[in-house]
Amino acid sequence: MMTLKVNGQDHEIDADPDTPLLYVLRDDIQLNAAKFGCGLGQCGSCTVIVDGNAVLSCVTPLLLLEGKQVTTLEGLGTIEAPAPIQRAFMEEQAAQCGYCIAGMMMRAQALLQKNPKPTDQQIRAELEPHLCRCGTHMRILRAVHRAIRLMDTADAASVAPGRAQ
Amino acid sequence: MNAPVMLDRRRVLAGGGALIVSFSLADAFAQDQPAAPPPSPSGSLKTSPLLDSWIRIDADGSITVFTGKAELGQGFKTAFQQIAAEELDVPFESLNVITADTRLTANEGYTSGSNSMKESGTAIQNASAQARALLLTEAARRLDLPAETLRTENGAVIAPDGRRLGYGALVAADMLHVQAQPKSKLKDPSSFKVMGQPVPRVDIPAKVTGGAAYVQDVRLPGMAHARVVRPPSYQARLTDCDTSAVEKLPGVVRVIRDGNFLAVVARKEFQSIKAMNALSAAAKWKETAALPKQDDLLRVLTSLPSQDSTIFERTDPSALGQKTIEATYTRPYQAHGSIGPSCAVAQFTDGAMTVWTHTQGVYPDRQAIAEMLRMPPASVRCIHVESSGCYGHNGADDAAADAALIARALPGTPVRVQWMREQEHAWEPFGPAMVTKLKASLDGAGVISDWNFEVWSNTHSMRPGGAGSMLAAQHMAQPFTVPAPKPIPLPEGGGDRNAIPIYKFPNVHVVHHFIPAMPLRISAMRSLGAYHNVFSTESFMDELAVAAGADPVEFRLKHLDDPRGRDVIEKAAQGFGWQKGRKAPQGHGFGFAFARYKNLAAYCAVATEVEVNRETGRPRLVRAVAAVDSGQVVNPDGLINQIEGAILQSMSWTLYESVTFDDTRITSIDWQTYPILRFDAVPDSVEVHVINRPGQPFLGSGETGQGPAAASIANAIADATGKRLRHLPLTRKRIKDAIDA
Numbered sequence: 001m002m003t004l005k006v007n008g009q010d011h012e013i014d015a016d017p018d019t020p021l022l023y024v025l026r027d028d029i030q031l032n033a034a035k036f037g038c039g040l041g042q043c044g045s046c047t048v049i050v051d052g053n054a055v056l057s058c059v060t061p062l063l064l065l066e067g068k069q070v071t072t073l074e075g076l077g078t079i080e081a082p083a084p085i086q087r088a089f090m091e092e093q094a095a096q097c098g099y100c101i102a103g104m105m106m107r108a109q110a111l112l113q114k115n116p117k118p119t120d121q122q123i124r125a126e127l128e129p130h131l132c133r134c135g136t137h138m139r140i141l142r143a144v145h146r147a148i149r150l151m152d153t154a155d156a157a158s159v160a161p162g163r164a165q
Numbered sequence: 166m167n168a169p170v171m172l173d174r175r176r177v178l179a180g181g182g183a184l185i186v187s188f189s190l191a192d193a194f195a196q197d198q199p200a201a202p203p204p205s206p207s208g209s210l211k212t213s214p215l216l217d218s219w220i221r222i223d224a225d226g227s228i229t230v231f232t233g234k235a236e237l238g239q240g241f242k243t244a245f246q247q248i249a250a251e252e253l254d255v256p257f258e259s260l261n262v263i264t265a266d267t268r269l270t271a272n273e274g275y276t277s278g279s280n281s282m283k284e285s286g287t288a289i290q291n292a293s294a295q296a297r298a299l300l301l302t303e304a305a306r307r308l309d310l311p312a313e314t315l316r317t318e319n320g321a322v323i324a325p326d327g328r329r330l331g332y333g334a335l336v337a338a339d340m341l342h343v344q345a346q347p348k349s350k351l352k353d354p355s356s357f358k359v360m361g362q363p364v365p366r367v368d369i370p371a372k373v374t375g376g377a378a379y380v381q382d383v384r385l386p387g388m389a390h391a392r393v394v395r396p397p398s399y400q401a402r403l404t405d406c407d408t409s410a411v412e413k414l415p416g417v418v419r420v421i422r423d424g425n426f427l428a429v430v431a432r433k434e435f436q437s438i439k440a441m442n443a444l445s446a447a448a449k450w451k452e453t454a455a456l457p458k459q460d461d462l463l464r465v466l467t468s469l470p471s472q473d474s475t476i477f478e479r480t481d482p483s484a485l486g487q488k489t490i491e492a493t494y495t496r497p498y499q500a501h502g503s504i505g506p507s508c509a510v511a512q513f514t515d516g517a518m519t520v521w522t523h524t525q526g527v528y529p530d531r532q533a534i535a536e537m538l539r540m541p542p543a544s545v546r547c548i549h550v551e552s553s554g555c556y557g558h559n560g561a562d563d564a565a566a567d568a569a570l571i572a573r574a575l576p577g578t579p580v581r582v583q584w585m586r587e588q589e590h591a592w593e594p595f596g597p598a599m600v601t602k603l604k605a606s607l608d609g610a611g612v613i614s615d616w617n618f619e620v621w622s623n624t625h626s627m628r629p630g631g632a633g634s635m636l637a638a639q640h641m642a643q644p645f646t647v648p649a650p651k652p653i654p655l656p657e658g659g660g661d662r663n664a665i666p667i668y669k670f671p672n673v674h675v676v677h678h679f680i681p682a683m684p685l686r687i688s689a690m691r692s693l694g695a696y697h698n699v700f701s702t703e704s705f706m707d708e709l710a711v712a713a714g715a716d717p718v719e720f721r722l723k724h725l726d727d728p729r730g731r732d733v734i735e736k737a738a739q740g741f742g743w744q745k746g747r748k749a750p751q752g753h754g755f756g757f758a759f760a761r762y763k764n765l766a767a768y769c770a771v772a773t774e775v776e777v778n779r780e781t782g783r784p785r786l787v788r789a790v791a792a793v794d795s796g797q798v799v800n801p802d803g804l805i806n807q808i809e810g811a812i813l814q815s816m817s818w819t820l821y822e823s824v825t826f827d828d829t830r831i832t833s834i835d836w837q838t839y840p841i842l843r844f845d846a847v848p849d850s851v852e853v854h855v856i857n858r859p860g861q862p863f864l865g866s867g868e869t870g871q872g873p874a875a876a877s878i879a880n881a882i883a884d885a886t887g888k889r890l891r892h893l894p895l896t897r898k899r900i901k902d903a904i905d906a
Contacts, residue, residue, distance in 0.1 A: 015435065016415075023435040027390075032382045033375030037504050037553075038586040039438075042836040045504055074375035082374060089373045093365060093802055096810055097238025097554030098372035099505045105373065127844045131836060133504045134238060134554045135813025137847040139806070 004065055006031070007075030017063035021055075022046045024062055025072060033073035033102040037131070044130030047103035048072045054110040056129070073102045076109065084154055085109050088147035089140075096134030104130050108144045112151060120145070206345035208287025209233065213271035216299075217341040219292035220249065226320055226333030228253065228260050230289060233273030234281040235265040235525055235549040236368065239867050240803040241281050243366045245289050247799050251360040252293035252352060254317040255332070262367075265527040265549035275526040275628060277557070277689060278657060279766055279865030286799065286863045294349040299340055304330045354797065354859035361857065363802035368551070380523050380550035383510045385579035389418055390434040391571045392441035394427040395588050396640070398830045399686065400453040403427060411444045420444065421574050424642030428571050430580060441585075454828040457684045463495050463892075466600045466621045471678035476655060477665040484671035486606020486614040490712055492705055493602045494891045496697040497823035498595040498685050500839055505553025506589035507560030511568035512579040518545045518572065522565035523552030526628065530562050533629035534569045537638040537645065545569075556814070558628050558688035559593045560584055566635035590839055591831040592636060595824050596690030597623040597683075599660065601701040605670075611713035613724060615672035618702070622660025623680050624650040625693035652679045653693070657763050663695040663872060666702060667761050668724040685826070692868035695762060696818070699872025700879065700893065703758035707880045708889060716745040717757045717880065727761070729794050732856055733770040734759050736792035740854050741772035752776055753787065754885025758876035760869070767795040767869035768856075771812060775881035782901025784882055786816050786848045789874070794856040796864040804866050805853040811870025812851055817842035819875040822894050 004011045006029055013028050020039075025031045025048070037045030039058045046058040049071040077083035082090065085105050095101045104127060111118055111126045118126070123144050132140065205211050213219070213233070221229045230249045236242040242262050250257040263269055265276070273285055297317055304322035305312035307330065315322050321331045354361070371378045396403070408420040411429060416436030421428045429444050431437035457465040510521040518540065524530040527547040535542040547565070555561055568582040584592075600621040608614045632638035633645035653659030661677040690696075710720035718738045725731055737743075738757065749755045754777065759770040774787040789812045795804055821840050825833040833839035875893075883889045888903035 015433070019435045023433075023438075027434040030384060031375060032377050032379075035379075035505060035553075036381065036583065037506075038836060040586060040835055042586075043504060072375065073373070077374065079370045079374050079376070082370075086373045090365065090369055093363075093369060093806060095238075095366075095369050095372055096240070096806060097504075097551070098369065099238075099379065099503075099553035101372060102375065124844045124847065131504055131841060131843065133502055133556070133814065133841070135810035135817070135842075136806070137813055137842075137844065138809055138851050141847070 002062060002066065004070065006070045007072060013062065015062055017061060019062045021057040021060045021062060021065060025057060031072050031074055035099055035102060044107065045100050045103045047106045049106055049110050052110065052113060054107045073105055084150035085147040088150055089143045092139050092143040092146055094136060094139035094143035096136050100130060100132045104140055108147065112147060116151060117148065206347055207291045209271060209273050209284040210288045210291055210345040214345045216292045216296055216343055216345055218271040219289055220296045220341060222332050222336045224333050224336060226331050228255060230260055230262045231270045232262065232285045232289065233265050233271040234285045235276040236551055237276060238554040239807060240366045240800065242368060243364055244282065244799040244803055245286060246367065247359045247364055248286055248290045249293045251357055252290055253297050255320040257359050257364060259320060267527050267531045267547050272528040275529065277525055279762060279867040279869065282863035282865045290351065291349040292345060294351050295345055296341055298350060300332055300335050303335045303337065303340065360799050364800055378551060380510065380521055380552045381505060381508045383521050383550060385510065385512065388579040388581055389430045389432060390437040391428055391430045391580050391582045392437045393567050393582065394441055394445045394448055395592055396425055397450055398452050400455050401450040403448060404451050405449040406447050408444065408447065411440055411447060414440045414443060419575060421571055424640055424644060426570065426637055426640040428567065430571060430575060452829050456826050456828050459826050462497060462598045463600055466598060466680060469680045469682050471621060471680045473676060473678050475674065476661055476677045477673055477675040479673040481671035484614040485608060487609055488712060489604065489606040490708060491604040492708060492891055493600065494701040494704065496599045496893045498598045499690065499818055499822050500590060500595055500824055501556045501559040501593055501690055502839065502841060503553045503555055503559050503589065506584040506586055507564035508552060508583045509564040509568035510579055510581045511572035513572045513576050516544060518569055520547050520565050520569050521550045522547055523550060523555065523561045524565055525555065525561065529629050530565055533632050533635055534566055537566060537632035537635065538569060538573055557690040560589050562629050563636040566637040570637045587834040590834045594627055594686045594688030597625060597687040599694060599697040601697060603701060603705045605705065605709055607709060607713050611715055613670050613709060616666055616670040617674045618664055619676040619678065620660055620664050620694065620698060621678040621680060622694055623683050623687050624652055625659035625689050626653055627688040650681050650683060656765055658694065660694040662693045662763055663698040663760060665764060667727060667730060667764055669726050670724065692871040695872045696875060699760040700875040703760065703873065703876030704879050704891065707883065718743055719745060721759055729768050730759065730761055733768045733792040733794050736854050736856060737770035737772050737790055740792065740852060741790040743772055749774060749884060752779065752885065754881040754883065756877040756879065756881030756884060758873040758880060760872045762869040767793060767864040767866050769793045769869040769873050771870065771873040771877040773877040773881045775878055775885055777882060777885040777900060779904055782897040782904060784820055784895065784900055785846055786878060788848055788850045790852045791870060792854040792856060793866060793869060794858060795866040796858050796861040798855060798857040801855050804855055807866045808853045808870045809851050812874040813842060815871040815874035816878060819878050819893060820895055
């Protein structure tokens with residue numbers, strides 16, 4: 001039994017320590033966003049954020065996660081109250097089948113948390129571990145750029161709430 | 166968690182007071198029905214003519230739209246909702262769309278061939294219009310007013326004096342349980358409020374917030390996790406497997422062995438993976454070396470026995486050529502490469518099998534599963550749930566069969582089967598390898614006088630029509646044999662799709678060499694033979710343009726009468742800034758290509774700029790500009806999304822992709838061994854211009870861009886390097902070798 005902190009909540013996990021985080025998230029905690037794509041760390045569909053860093057959950061065993069903070073797409077926002085990155089992907093209609101999108105969004109989120117103003121080249125380089133088969137790449141890039149603007153606006157609103165009214 | 170909504174029609178009826186008295190479905194497959202003589206209702210109303218197969222209006226005014234097609238990420242669920250909202254005059258948000266489910270929806274065969282808008286969209290449009298007309302008639306009767314004086318708005322009929330009758334109040338018991346009329350009074354496109362608008366897709370919010378959106382997310386109470394251990398190669402036979410150790414592993418519920426079919430079921434998902442690995446290690450197989458030489462596909466394909474037919478012939482002895490050129494083009498086996506490997510959930514309860522599947526055809530899949538399990542089809546229900554994009558016939562049907570076969574051994578227990586990456590890559594039915602040989606002559610004025618086109622190909626569909634199409638049924642102790650392949654008939658065609666030129670050449674001779682033998686497992690991959698045939702035709706058009714000293718765009722227009730084709734060519738050229746004689750920057754090339762998909766669906770032209778590094782040979786698509794005419798546009802952003810996707814996906818096929826194999830096994834079994842497009846090669850810009858044709862039939866757009874994008878890129882590489890590459894994929898190495906040659 002191990003305690004795993006996911007999206008701010010503690011979960012008691014009864015799984016072998018070598019179990020990859022992906023299966024703990026999907027099977028034990030019943031979250032949907034992190035996807036099984038290859039189990040080999042080649043496609044990025046399973047990406048989540050651990051202590052601020054984008055991590056491939058399909059190749060990260062549970063035993064490495066003691067005391068760490070895991071964030072999945074579910075932890076960023078909801079349909080009713082989407083996070084900027086989620087709003088950006090909705091507004092850009094940046095999905096076809098959408099299977100790869102959750103992983104892309106988590107990688108982008110981790111990037112923007114560290115570097116709020118990345119260049120287009122930096123975004124492309126950061127998304128290099130991720131595959132999209134539908135060919136939605138142009139929209140994904142547009143959505144990340146939109147998220148930068150949305151986060152900027154959100155930050156401005158939060159530092160100066162008086163002005164926002 | 167969220168189980169998929171189990172809408173049982175009977176239950177809905179019992180509680181809802183809906184107007185439907187019985188549900189109406191043709192039993193036979195849609196594609197088996199002979200075409201009715203005109204005038205006949207439109208789209209899939211031909212095969213499922215009752216209006217209540219498409220539209221249900223409940224007494225409380227809620228409206229459900231049914232489609233027998235499967236949402237695969239193309240976004241048509243949103244488009245269908247727009248169409249129904251428009252023709253019914255109800256708010257978009259008030260509708261609910263139910264997709265392919267053998268208990269609930271019409272049998273529309275497969276979701277394939279870019280036919281969903283044409284077949285299902287047209288049926289929904291006409292059924293909605295006719296339902297609205299029936300509601301108007303009923304309102305006229307009740308109000309004792311002429312129907313012409315009434316109008317509809319927001320789900321109600323409104324009289325001139327302002328009286329308002331809601332649709333729910335107007336529906337009578339069997340009002341929509343009627344045959345569709347041959348003709349509908351459709352709305353004037355100029356009055357459209359919802360159709361033609363870039364309505365945001367209904368499925369995206371859940372997908373970007375972690376909602377249950379895919380078959381992979383289906384979780385049923387007590388569900389167990391299964392993994393299959395596939396043979397290491399096509400012909401392998403299981404000779405020995407001591408399962409005793411595997412059966413004792415933690416969580417293992419059952420090991421299933423049925424001939425060469427081997428699977429393990431465990432309580433938890435990772436337990437099933439560990440057990441699968443142990444079972445795989447315990448299994449002893451006898452393999453046979455039976456695969457052809459991967460690096461000699463040209464000879465392999467043209468040496469196999471073929472059934473040859475001249476599929477098109479046109480002669481004009483007065484047109485004489487002076488200069489003749491020839492070229493041979495090849496395409497390797499290519500993989501659908503879904504990002505999410507195939508998955509299915511099945512449950513066998515009280516003699517009935519329910520399968521949640523991402524199949525493209527719930528009815529054919531039901532038939533095949535029923536045959537495999539020797540059950541009556543009525544006892545099998547297939548419910549489509551979305552998955553990762555499939556781009557044709559991937560492992561979906563096989564995973565459904567796996568799940569059904571395993572679930573039958575564990576009555577009452579829902580079983581989820583998830584394929585591993587290596588299984589999807591090694592066992593999916595690939596897009597077939599192809600060879601084309603072209604020969605054409607130019608007359609003294611630089612006009613094409615004769616055109617010869619020969620194509621060698623397997624069929625492009627081995628989809629279930631019977632159990633034998635599915636791996637589980639092939640591997641069982643009492644196996645089903647793979648059905649004999651059949652060419653897909655023209656005008657749509659399979660290997661010969663788009664083999665007949667759209668251009669006005671005076672002499673044309675087109676031969677289809679249909680190859681029945683299938684050394685590799687193959688089936689439908691997005692655009693079928695059109696990808697290679699358009700690549701060949703449009704590459705060769707450029708070769709001829711060069712020989713004629715003509716501008717490629719001008720050369721195409723000179724040989725094309727079709728006005729809509731000319732419009733997309735001109736639009737793409739204009740959007741790109743194409744000018745006769747304009748040279749690309751140093752190290753870059755410009756390319757152009759055009760096709761009308763299947764010669765009867767959407768028109769698409771693509772102009773590209775490609776940069777080639779002369780030192781390494783590495784190509785990079787810098788920008789692409791496309792123009793598309795898909796008839797009446799329902800959702801312009803959805804259409805643009807499809808074409809953007811077509812260009813990027815086709816670029817990946819064209820520059821990088823080929824299935825690899827040795828004499829026994831498929832060796833491209835993951836993303837390292839089967840590399841595809843990554844972000845470092847994503848273009849700077851992709852621009853799509855939509856030509857709307859108000860009131861014209863829907864032409865579908867899921868596959869129209871793949872062929873033109875491939876040829877346009879090949880032509881740009883030829884422009885950049887001065888070297889013509891004719892063998893797909895146009896890899897860095899091939900380009901480098903051509904430059905150095």
